[in-house]
Structures are given as structure tokens and as C-alpha cells.
Amino acid sequence: MSAIDENHLHADPAIEAHHPYAGATGALMPPLQREPARTIFQKGAPGRRAFMCPDMDVPHVDVSELLPERFRRSQAPRLPEVSEPEIVRHYVGISKRNFDLDSGFYPLGSCTMKHNPRLHERVAALPGHARLHPLQDPERAQGALELMWNLQHALSEISGLPHVSLQPSAGSHGELAGLLLTRAYHEDRGQTRHKVLTPDTAHGTNPATVTMAGFEVVKLATDANGGIDIEDLRAKADADVACLMLTNPNTLGVFDPNIAEIAEIVHGVGATLYYDGANLNAVMGISRPGDMGFDIVHFNLHKSFTQPHGGGGPGSGPIAVSERIAPFLPVPVIVRDDEGAFELDGDPGEGVGSKSIGRLRGFQGNYGCFVRSYAYICSLGGNGLKDASEAAVLNANYLLARLKEHVVAQYLPLAYGDLCMHEFVLSGGPMKRELQIKTLDLAKRLLDFGFHPPTVYFPLLVEEALMVEPTETETRETLDAFADAIAAILKEAAVDPMIAQFAPYSTPVRRLDEVAAAKTPRIREALS
Amino acid sequence: MSAIDENHLHADPAIEAHHPYAGATGALMPPLQREPARTIFQKGAPGRRAFMCPDMDVPHVDVSELLPERFRRSQAPRLPEVSEPEIVRHYVGISKRNFDLDSGFYPLGSCTMKHNPRLHERVAALPGHARLHPLQDPERAQGALELMWNLQHALSEISGLPHVSLQPSAGSHGELAGLLLTRAYHEDRGQTRHKVLTPDTAHGTNPATVTMAGFEVVKLATDANGGIDIEDLRAKADADVACLMLTNPNTLGVFDPNIAEIAEIVHGVGATLYYDGANLNAVMGISRPGDMGFDIVHFNLHKSFTQPHGGGGPGSGPIAVSERIAPFLPVPVIVRDDEGAFELDGDPGEGVGSKSIGRLRGFQGNYGCFVRSYAYICSLGGNGLKDASEAAVLNANYLLARLKEHVVAQYLPLAYGDLCMHEFVLSGGPMKRELQIKTLDLAKRLLDFGFHPPTVYFPLLVEEALMVEPTETETRETLDAFADAIAAILKEAAVDPMIAQFAPYSTPVRRLDEVAAAKTPRIREALS
Amino acid sequence: MLAAIGVGSLQEIFDRQIPAGVRLGRALELPDGQSEQDVYEHLRELAARNTSVEDELSFLGAGMYDHYVPALIDMLMERSEFLTPYTPYQPEISQGGLQVMFEYQTAICELTGLPVSNASVYEGPSAVAAAGYMAKLHNGGNKIVVSAGLHPHSLQTLRTNAYGYGAEVVEVPLRDGVTDLDAWAQAIEAGGSEISAAIFAQPNFYGAVEDAAALSAAAKTAAAGGDASAKVPVVIAQVDPITLGILKPPGECGVDVAVGEGQSLGNRLDFGGPSFGIFAAREEYLRRMPGRIAGETVDVDGRRGFVLTLQTREQHIRREKATSNICTAQALNALAGVVYLTWLGRSGIVELGELLLARTHYAREQLAALDGVEKLHEQPAIREFALQLDADVAAVRRTCAQHGVNPGVDVHALSRRDQDRGVLLVAITERRTRADIDRLVAVLGDAVAAERNATQANRMSVPA
Amino acid sequence: MLAAIGVGSLQEIFDRQIPAGVRLGRALELPDGQSEQDVYEHLRELAARNTSVEDELSFLGAGMYDHYVPALIDMLMERSEFLTPYTPYQPEISQGGLQVMFEYQTAICELTGLPVSNASVYEGPSAVAAAGYMAKLHNGGNKIVVSAGLHPHSLQTLRTNAYGYGAEVVEVPLRDGVTDLDAWAQAIEAGGSEISAAIFAQPNFYGAVEDAAALSAAAKTAAAGGDASAKVPVVIAQVDPITLGILKPPGECGVDVAVGEGQSLGNRLDFGGPSFGIFAAREEYLRRMPGRIAGETVDVDGRRGFVLTLQTREQHIRREKATSNICTAQALNALAGVVYLTWLGRSGIVELGELLLARTHYAREQLAALDGVEKLHEQPAIREFALQLDADVAAVRRTCAQHGVNPGVDVHALSRRDQDRGVLLVAITERRTRADIDRLVAVLGDAVAAERNATQANRMSVPA
């Protein structure tokens, strides 16, 4: 705070009202959040413990008889030595150093931070789901297989594509599956193609996946409307192109108006069209990737279908594909016999999976996520899903409009278009130039207002980008409060940009030295 | 803060280290905790909702046909109109304005704030327990009845008294049961007695219960050692005394050395001896009320047996009694037949409950609490309970010793004795006189150090009392940190008493105007 | 640690404080401690020997009901911040709990139509007893008139408590399923100024909707006998909160104090507890109410905040002069209650009430159409009703159980009152669908028929 | 809201952005939405049609195991603060999650004896494939030598991925239940500088403890062929973390990269996921590791804090040059992992390992003593072992199921490899007591005997 002149902070009443010093007495951080970070390895004392081992109820045999010395560990791993109350306090304590969706607005663009209903946690925890072994015989796991079957059906209907594999573990895993399917599809037709087209608005996982799947990235330009530059596409679409990966609406929140033409061009050169489903929340029940011409779609169950994010997972990234891709789908596939019984077929003789690329992971995928997303789909129903997408788009457009009303538009113009789908991207360029605060500063200052900032500096082609996705589960009051906060910060910056430049002030730690962290990585606690 | 001269706050390095301004930057309260309080009734918007009603699947009949107009409500109650995400955010948000046992040290004397193992929540939530209807036929509730039977047995063994009723809902409810039993016992012997003796150290529930049970309170003095003044007892014990209610160790943390003599005097006049079990945590497996001569004991399962307190309940207050009291116990009683099957007997022909005082509440008591406390007893076992009491007493004495080491003893002397049982009472008298800070100030300043204060201003006979009960589940490091905090506050007060007088500074609200609250009570949100 | 204390051993600490004569010279005779998984398995095994409402189609009610508890309640109740604090003695760090109490009080006031509510008492029946005690404190009367329509547990609990605080309980019978208004008025008139309280249940134990306004008015008129300054009894209604979305609230029926069992509101069954008791009243009773009350105030900086207020009613301040001895109450359960009411919301509580009303009507008509089954009364019923069976209820229930159906409560087994023989009390919650009700009708119909045949056969085989 | 936006209708927003040709002109053909209780009942009904490890005595393993998950893990995982945030992109308000990652990394380093760990990958088999990819990035080789002792799912996943990144997978057979050391060395020698990685599992799929040190040494020697500057393969071990309390850690056996399935560590079974994958390595691989890594640093005021670090490895920074495409990983599951390890603690993990070792030994000896049952190999086993049955495994398992016992995994059904016919894989966790094992022995013994008799009888009844 030394950098800030306290006096003029209070110059403008509007600033004062939002300033963290407003009502400064009684506004100091609670001690438990202020404590310096100590890891669990720095707590406890020798001999302390939480675990009480069940009785050694079998005849004693010396360990050395069962496990020869040379295979044995000589020193116990230096795990913590703490009591159960210490564990609880430690983790409850550090949990309070997290911001979370249940506590506030989280308009992280491209991440679809929609409310996570607790019913889903309840049903996922039922022992029949949570304590079901993945290798239980299918006859005795019929409920699970039916759930997966139903979920596949729903995802198929939502995407407009006939076949689904639930196996991939997250969006990027789905992308990998998609490109391996593409490879197999082309090779099956005797072709080896090398290139995959990705627009410059693409999420980083798209190009990264291209490389991992053994292809080469060819970038496509974005046109003035925020869609694919059709001419660029035409120029680059050739017989060596295996696939075009597209997000639609894309990461600018723009629904590509030329989608039909794009599909035609791509299919014209025999390539597959891949749909990155991270933004599906804009179009559920409104427009379907299959109907747009996509061959392969991944879903992020942890976005559109409200699997909680868990601070970075778990997720689940099922894929849906067209008929021509279906033979290559990962195994096992779920099949249903004439009596309605379900089976897992690891080696289908024909049809779906008959020329499978193989497995992408162990067992059947992240079933726990399936349970939650299936519960979500059951709760909303077909119409409810559409309502959700409509509300998501309405909320985004309303927030956009509110931000246009204020001084905001002058400093934070919308990067493309005038309306948006479920999210929109602002450019912080003018703000940076005219107010001397960067998008990063704005983001950090938002923390002092109790909001999670939008996604920043992505997509890359927008200068000082700010990508805002409110989702359908937020109220109008919240959107208004967020718009007001942005306006207040800009106004405050006009008076003194250092306030934002040095923000945040109300977090357990302030800006962290990321450069130092990467230079000499300390990625584990040093133990003695 | 205006009242405090910032400059000399930093005079002493020891103060500086603990002062809330230490590292002031980045130490402002997070915005979500700083927000002004708004109730759920002030949120939402007309028409918003979380609940979706199940289908009206039966033939439609007009409501007016089923419920005549004059019995019908004309306007819906003005309950909140909010979405599920709003409910979650609201309550998660306000939960963060609570301090809790899982977050920090909570040495609230007389309350036994020991760790609440999460296993107990897990087992209590099993549908076989949580979704068992209280009127389920005993044949189909054998597990529940067996659990209650086992718990009764354990409590009987721990208290040294042969018969147990689990029915009372909390400690004070147990007290009421105890005095009604006493009344019934005397009346059964043709006596109507009017007086109940309670020491001046007694918890408020004791005299309050005496009145509710139709008796008159007669106070007993405390002697120089902190025990009952035997002479006073002798003087007041007469044939009109129905009962002496005692806590042992008492609320001073003193185990009455004359307990045998006291029992003799009380029994000598034909009165019953009642044991307030709030302090049982000091003596489990070490000394038993039954062996001390008590006739009736209540347990606080939410103290000694770790039922979580829930911010003020639920609790559970089973009672154990001697043979002579058993016929009067509340009904129903659990009986076991020859084949080992359990039954609830509402009207026993002989023995326990045969001359019952009747019911004290609906059904069988707070079964959910029984499950937790039973799980606790199973986890610890007989020896573990003793270990717990030993550790509780050790921790209390260690903390007391640490507080004697410092300057502390000078300002906060121990009120009675030199050692203590599971808790001890300090007097803040000297502190008040010499440092100009009261026990209340010390308590409020402790909040800024991240500790829940001890019980204050109780027991009444100690000037500026501070009653400290650390419990066995705290580590030595925590006790040390607490002792250091007390020392630091006293040191700080020597420099500037206003710091404590105006504390706290780091809480969502600061000192509240309780007088105004009581004068013009606003006890519900005004709705329009 | 021992060195710091200045003792040589832990034993010394005890030896110096506890006389040898009262020390337990042996280990407690209890099983050894067990690992977490072993305790879990043991408790799971016990749970498995209980037939919960998940294990059969249950129509049990009579005070506690299998309403659906939304998942968000579990989540909130399990948050450490709500689960593990003590009563909020330090308001600066307890604003969460205090605000919940304040919101709870607001919701209960709205539901009951009464201006003041405390933050909870233990549960339903003891709330009735507590109201009786408050009435006695209020007007000094020593007789309580009570309708026989109260839940038997409430009646019994009231008697137990009244035995302590010295009041006589006078029971007024029912007629046509509801409190006999004449007998009610007569009992009150007869008691005169001795009557401290007049208590009825709404709906009553047999599911019948009482004419609350008439009962209240009669109580006041009978007592006053035309004398405006005469002492009148405190009119107490034991209400079922979940019906109050559609039922005229007690505050609009002349009731002074409304108490009730809160379990229906977002609390699980738990074999009978913990749940919470509702306690709301007219303004004039505020300073005699039992239990915690949260009040609004401001802090030194002018911020809005909440505190425990009117503590001069309470035991820790007033000791023997306290208006109640209650200390630990049911804060966490009341939290569930207010969250549940919030979840239902303003329109939801009405919709739910109407659904219960309709399903209850359907079930009642279908069942009453069976041979050997009759309605016990013709009064309106909202989510529970009594049937008179022409068969042994216990036997019928056993047969139903074999088909996985628990048709309801055997009232005689509960009340032990002769007039309750053959009475079955059937509860309908939103969890019981039409299909479930149809199944009940089929199974109960068969069971009654079989039982009647058996009895018939039995009779015939016995020589006259 | 529409007015603020400046449109006449919601429809207009869509009409102006989505071409008519790709709009769905009808409602989705999915069932209608349902109330919370109805969804709950539906999902409960589905759950009821699964036989979980609560419903039978299960010895299933082969990658996921029914270890006891302490209750405090549920509580922590359900805390909003851990459950609902995204990946910690804003470190100032994500210190909780970042610190958990840092602690997790520390615990995994301790367990594996390797200096660096990431914050999790998806799960076990894909972790193997990811390690293979990293090896390729590291040394450019395009052949992977892999022991047949890997879990079949790991082998298959590796092949699928290798198909993408262009590597050939060469399988080395087992001998006496463990990787054939000679064949291993030969395969590596034959591949020479083309070999990017050599992978084995410890313990292997059949439960056998491998000689990890010998395999690592052989891999390096065979590849180098005496040439100290020669490119050597990255030695990768797929480990079972719960065995590492007693088993020599990979870091002390010359292993470069340790990967593994983390489910055993405090994660529930969930029919196979989500769980988490372990990924630890020697220092030199740090900048090529996949996944998030939390690092320690300080803030502008000098306070200790944590950030996501070395992000230049990652897709969002490096795009097509990233070392992996992984984005969302398994943070919450890894949280469960580190909390579990903390709960076990330094001595607990050893005690648990020794308990598993002893019970496994007991079970293995008892079972191998049955007629028609033999050990598949004589190698040491820690908590799982393979048996060779002289009977049809599927039939035997069916019989056992009728007695409520699931004796383990039918290996042939899983692997589809001929040599796995008749092989039963039995897993023992601390949840399976001696009494449970005795019951398995009895039931399996009877089932094998019955099956052999039936086969015998069958054979005899068929005309020669």
C-alpha cells in the first residue's frame, strides 16, 4: 500500500464506496487467512497419527520371509505425522484460501462455471454407484450400464450425431480421441494425411493435441466478423488435410455464420470436421454440431453438464461421431441384447468399434462424472437444456449491454460483432493505453471486489483480451454488480491507476513472483 | 481504529509480530466477508424458485372441495423467492462469518469442544439409521434398538450406575428429568420435599431447572479450595431438601475432595444426589459418579461424547440412575427378550419404568446423536475413553502451567487451587485493575489472534472469570500458541490498553450493541 | 509437558486431586477401541438390521414424515462452519449462525402468522410442554385444558412436565374427529381463572383439520364469560408447519402461541430425532419465551449485525428466575428448516400443500372404498388421515409388511387408548406417488380381506 | 433484460447469429425435466441394480481396489472451496488448491523416491501412455519396449497413443510370473538407439513383485552396450502407490519415471473413475512433464505462496509445442490422495503394507492348498495374486456369486489372451478380514470342486 497515496483515494465518493478501506476498521483479514502458509509436512510431531490399523488377524509371518530384503524399502516415506484433528484443521484452513463457485461469481470465459447442484453429489455417492467395482460382471452392473447407455443416447441427441463413446477423461482427451479416429478413418481408406487446420482463436489444447496425435498444425486466420477466414480456409484446405478442428461458437463467443460453407469445403477435400464442444452451452437444443456438418464432437461434461471442476478436475470428455467414424470408436462399447440386457463388448465384430483405435484409458471412463451429468440431464430434460442455453446467451448479452452502457465500452470495447452467444471477448487495449492499467490489473483489482476475473489474455488474437462467460445460473443482480465493479475500477483508475496496478489487497497473498517460481522451481517441500 | 495511535503500536517488536497490521498490505478482509449482512429475504426476485413440485398425478379436484375456504390461507407466506444457486451462495457465504472448531482452537470452558470425527457423520447418515421412521415396528428396527441398548450399557459402565434412559434432548432436559425423578421418588415414599441445593458455582441450567420442576433453589457456598462449603451444606441439609445438584469436577475445574462426605450428608437427610455430567470429560474411566454416591447423572453426548454442537444443538442428555430411582425412569424403556430380541416397553409392569414419570418428549430421543456417540465409544473403547480424559486433564494442566510461566499469572491468577482437572478458571481482576482491560477485552482481542475465547464471566463467584477448557484433541503446539497470544495481549495492553478495549478488528462485524438489541427487539426481517 | 506442569507423572495429577476412595481401580468393562473401518462396518451392520423408508413402501407418519430432503441441506449442515461451532456466545465470529437464526425466526413468523419466534426448542411434544409452562408464568393459572386430538406423545409429555411445574391437565374429547367444541368451552368455563392454557392440535393427531378460529374464540369467550378484564387462557396450537402453505395460519385464527414439530421441514427421520421444535407467539409473550432469540443490531462502526438477545429470559443470566432451563437447543436442525423453507419458497410451499392435499384425498377415498375399511372421520385432511379397519391392525400390518408395504401407524399400539383399536393412521408425502398409493390400496385391501376371512374361519371353527 | 440488450425477443438474439439452416427446428427428443426427488429416485433405482462391494464379499482388483476411504476425505472433497473452483488460474485466490498440489507433489516424491512430481494426470493406463510420449520427446526414439506384466488396459492404451505419436510397441514376455530379464535385455539391445522407453509394472498385473533394480539396470546396460555416451531408454515403472510403504521405491531402483493409478489412495471405486494418475520423475524430465505443477514462490510483500509453474510446458502457453495436451486433470482426486497419505502417515503406510502382505500371504496359501487351485507363480505378492484354476473360471465365479462371494477377476475375460485362461486374480485389501478370506476359501473350494465334478460327469456322459 505504500505505493498508494491514501489521501486521494477518498477523493471521489464512488471510489470510496468500493474501496477496500471503506469501513476499514473491522475490515482486516481474519487471522486464520492471514497466517503464513505452512504445509502439512511442517505440522505434527513424531509419532502422531490418525490411522489406526485393523488387527493383524492372520498368523504372524516375518516380513522378510514374504518380501526379500532387496525388494524392501529401508526407510518409511516421510509422510506427515499428524492427528485427525490436525488434518481437518489444516485442510479446512487452506480451503478458506480458495475462491469458489459456491461463494461468488466466476465468469471465467470458456469454462462454463455454472452452478453444481448438490443432488448430483448425493446420487454419485450412492454405494451402488460409488462403490461399484469397474470389473464387476456386466450382469451385476446393469444399472451402471443402463445409465451410460442413456447418457450416450442423450449426448447423441444433443449433438445430432449417432454414436457416442464416453471413455475420454476430459476435453483434451476427447480431442486426442478425435484425431486418432481421424487418422484411423483416413488410413482405413488408404490415405495418410499430415495436416490439421486450427483457427487462431483455437484453445491451446487443439494444437497441442494435433502434435500428440502425430499431425502438423496449420493455422487459419479469423475474419473481421470473428469467424473463420473463408479464403484462408479455401487456400489451405487440400488433400493432405486430415481435419479441421473448430469451436462453434468459438472462443470469441461468435457463432460462425459460414459454418455450412466451411463444412462443405472441409468435406470437399475429404477431411473430417471436429467440434470442440467446450462452448456447447450456447446451443443445446438450439443448434446441433451434427446438423452443422461435424463428424466428431467432444463434450466437456465438467462444463456444459455441470460436473464440478474440483480445482482442476476431474472432468469427462465423451465424444459423439457420425456413422463413418463409428467403426473406429474406442472399445469397449456398450451393447444391448434383445432382452434389453447390457454388455460391454471389447471386440465388436462389426459396426461401432469394429475397427477400433483401441482403449484410451483404463475401464469405462469417469463414471462418477457420468452419474452427475446424467442426473443433470434428467433434471432439466430436453426443454430445460434449451432453456439453459437460452438463459446463458441472454445473460451474456445482458452483461455485455450493461458494460456498453457505462464508460466501459470506451476502454473495453467488444472485440468482434455486436451481439454474442454465451460469452464475449473485450479488448483491454484502450484501457491499457488510456488508463495505464492492463487487463491483468483489472483482473487483480476485481479480486478485491469479490469476483473471480474473466479469462484473460485469451484468445490470443485479441489485444489484452478479457473473455467473459456468465452462464445461465447467475442472477441479473449479480451481473449488474459485476458491471458496476468494472465501471468502478475504471473510474478509480482514471484517478489513480496505481490502485489497480498494485491490487489485490484483500487476498491471503498478493501478486506472486511467477518468474522466480519457474526459474528455480521449488515444487516440493524440503524435508529433513 | 481512530482511537488508537498507530505510532506506538509498533514500538515493541513482540507486539508488532502479533499485531493485525503486521504485513498490513494484503491483509484486508476479503470482500465476501466484508459485505454488509443481507438476509435471504432481501435476495431473489418474484417468481424465482429452487423447488420443482413433483407431478400432480392424481385426478384433479378443486382445492376448495377438499379444504373449505374458511380453513384456507388467503396469501402465501412471504418465504424467499430464490434459485438454488442463490441459496447455496447465501448460506455458504454466511457460513464464512462463523468461527468453528474445524478451523481453530475453541477452549470454551464447560463446553468440551473436542474434535468431531467425520466417521460419525458418515455412519449417522446411513439410510438404515437416518431414514428409519421412529414408529417402525421394533422387529424391523432391531439394529437401532441394539445400538441404543449398547449405548445404555456403555453409559451405565462409565457412570457406575445401573440404569439408563436416553430420552432427554440435552443436558438441561436431563436435569429436568432428574428432578422429576427426584420428586416422584420422594412422593412414592410419601414425602413432599421443596428444596434443591445448588452450589454457587452451578451452571445456570441447574437453578433454572429447579424452578421448572417446581422446587425452590437453596444456594450453597464454595469453600476456599473451590469445593462445596461443608459447613454450609450441613446447615442447609434438612428433611425438606429433595436433592443436591453437583458438578464434579465443578465449573472451577476442581474435583471436590469431600465428595464422599457430601454424599453421606445428602443421603443422610434422605435427599438424592444429582450429577451434572457436563464435566464428565475429566473423569471417564478414572472416577465414576455412581461410585461417588450419585443417584442420578446426566450426560452431555454433545460434550464428552463428541456430538457436534451445530451452533447451538442438537444435543442429547441421557441419564443414568441408581436402583432406587429406576422405577421412575421415563418410558418407553428398551427390553430384551430371551431370544435376544429388543422391544420398546411403554408400560412396564415392574422394575425399570414401572412407576414412570412418563415421557419427556416424542419418540425415543435424539437417536442421530446416539449413533455418533456410540461410534465414538466403539472407536475409543474403554481404555481410549480413559486416555481421552487423561489427555484432557494433562492438556489443561499444561496450558495452565504455560500461563503461569509468563507474566500472565500476575494479571490472570488461577482462581482456586494449583492443579486443575480438565479445565481451569482464571480471574481477570488484577488485569482489569492494573492493565485497564477487562476479561471481555481480552476475549475480543483473542479473536484477532484466531482463537475462540474461553468462557467468560462464569462461574459468577470469580471476578472477571475466564474459564479455559482445551480438551484432549488439541496439540501442544496449539496450547503454546494460545498461551503466547494471551501473553502478547497482556504485553500489548501494558503499552496501550485501547488496542484490546476496541478489539476486535478482523471480524466481519466488531463489537455489537447488545443493549439496543434488547431494548427494541428486531427479531425478524421486516417484509413488504 | 509433565515437567512444565511440575509433576512427576500423569498419575500424580489425578492422585493429588481425586480422593483414592472414589477412583475406579480397574479398566472400564467396555470393548477395545477399533479402527475406523471396523467401527464403520459395525454401524453399517446395525443399520442393515433396520427397515428404513428406503427399504419398504412406507406410509408411517404420526409426528414424523418421510418428506424429501433436498441435497443442498446435507451439504450445508455438513459444512464445518455450521456443524462444529458452539452456541454463538461471541457474536463477532458467529454472524453466520446468528443470521441463520434471524432468518429462521422470520420464516417461522411468516408461516405461523405470529409476530415473534424463538430460534428453536427441542422438538414437538416438549414444545407443547414448554408452551404450557410459559402460559403458567404468564397468567399463573394451574390448569391446562387440552384437546384429545393432540399427539399422544404431546399429551404425555405435557403431563410429565405439568407434574413438575404443578398444573393439572384436563382432556377434552373429540367429536366427529375434531375437538368437541362444547366440551372444550365447558371445560374452560369450569376452570375459570385457574385455566392457564387451552391447547389443541392443527391438524390433529387423526389428520383432521380443526376449526382453529372457533376453538380460539370459544376458549377466550368461555374463560371471560363476558368480562372483558377477566383472565383468559393462553391459546396454544400445535401445528404441522408443512401444512401452513395452504392452511390458515394460527396467527389469523386467534391463537396466541404456535408450537410444533419441525422435522417435516428438511430434517431426516433419524428414528425420531434430532429435529427441532417450533415456538412462535404474539408480541406480549416475547419476554417469557423459552430458548435463544437472535436480534438485529449494529456494531461500533454502524454495520448491521446479529446477537443473541433478550437473554435476561435465560438460565445463564437469570438462573432460578429464568423463563426456561433450555440451553443447547436445535440450531443445526433449525438451519435445515429455514433452508428447506427457502428451497420450497413462497409458491412452492403452496404447491406442495396442494399436492399433498390432492394425493391424500385420492388415497383416502381409494382406501375407504375397500371392504372392511372406513374413514374414521369426514373432516378435511391434508397429508394424513385415520381409517377404521374391521380387522386386527397388527395382523393386517404384518401381512402388508410381507409385501413390502408399511400401511401406516397402528394407533392403538401408540396410544394404548381403547377407542383407538382398529385405527390405522396413513401418512402421504410427496414421495408417495399415485402408483405407490395404488399399490397400498391393493396390498391393504388383500390384507384386510385375508384377515377378515381368517377371523371368520376361526369363529366358525370354534364350537358355539 | 431484452430492452437493455436492445432486442425485441430472445429469439432475435439467436436469429441474428445462427444461420437458419443449422438451427434445430424441433425440441430435443429427451424426456421431460423432473423434480429433484424424482431424479433421486431414478438414480437410486439404477444404483440398486448394481452389485457393489457393499453387496457381496468382493476380491476384485486388477487396477482398482476396495480400500477403506476415511470419512474426513468425503468431507473435504465436498467442501465448496475444493469442489467447485476451476483450475487455479488466479493464484491470489487459489492458494488452497495450489498448496494441496504442492503437498501432493511432496507426498508422491516421498513415496516414489523421485525428486519431481506433477499434480496428477487422468489415471493409470493413460499415465503410462503419457510417459511414453514424454520419453519420445526426450530422446526421439520411436520404439517402446514393454513388459507383458503391464495391466492389459495399460498395454492397450499405450498402443492406442503410440499409434498417434508414431511409436512401435514391443512386448517382452514373462517368465515365472515376472518379466523375462533376458528377453527384456535382448529387445532393448535389438532396438538400440531407436528405443525411447522401457516400461514395466511393479508389482505386475499378476501380483508379482518384479526385480525393478535389475530391470532398470539391464535396460540401461543393454541400450548403452558399454558406450557411456550412448542414448539410453527412459526406464518407466508403473507402480501401485499403496505398496510403496514397504516396497523399495522406484527412485532407488534406477527408474527414471514412475507412473501409476492413484485410486487406492483415498478414492472410491466409482465403476472405474474418476481417480488420478501419478507421474513422478528424475529432475531432468521436469521441463517435459505433462500436467500442472505447483511451485513455491513469494508475493510482493514477501509472503510465501504457490503458483502453477513451468507453464511453458503447457498447451495454453506453448500450443502445438506443448509437451502434452492435458488441461483439466484430476485435482480433486489428487486431493483425496494426499489427504489419504496424510491420514495413513509415516508409520501407517508401513503398517498397512505389512498387513496387506500378511493377509495376502495367508489367502494365497490357503487358496493354493485347495484341490484344483494352484499359484500361477511363486514370486512375492503384496496385496494381489494370480491363481491357476483347473476349472472354468467363469463358471466358478458364477457359483461363488450365488453365495455372495466375488472371488476375483477372470483374467482371460479381461485380457483376451489365451495364456490367461483359467487364471483368477485375487485382491486383498485391509477391508477383507481373515474371516472373509476363510469364507472365500470355503466357497471357492466348493465351487471349483463342483465345477470339476460337473466337467468330469459331462465328459463321462459323452460317448467316447
Ligand SMILES: Cc1ncc(COP(=O)(O)O)c(C=O)c1O
Ligand atoms: C475451447 C476449449 N477447448 C478445449 C478445452 C479443454 O478441455 P479440458 O480442460 O476438459 O481438457 C477447453 C478447456 O478449457 C476449452 O475452453
Ligand SMILES: Cc1ncc(COP(=O)(O)O)c(C=O)c1O
Ligand atoms: C455445567 C453445565 N451444566 C449443564 C449444561 C447444560 O447442558 P445443555 O446445554 O446440554 O442443556 C451445561 C452446558 O453448557 C454446562 O456447562
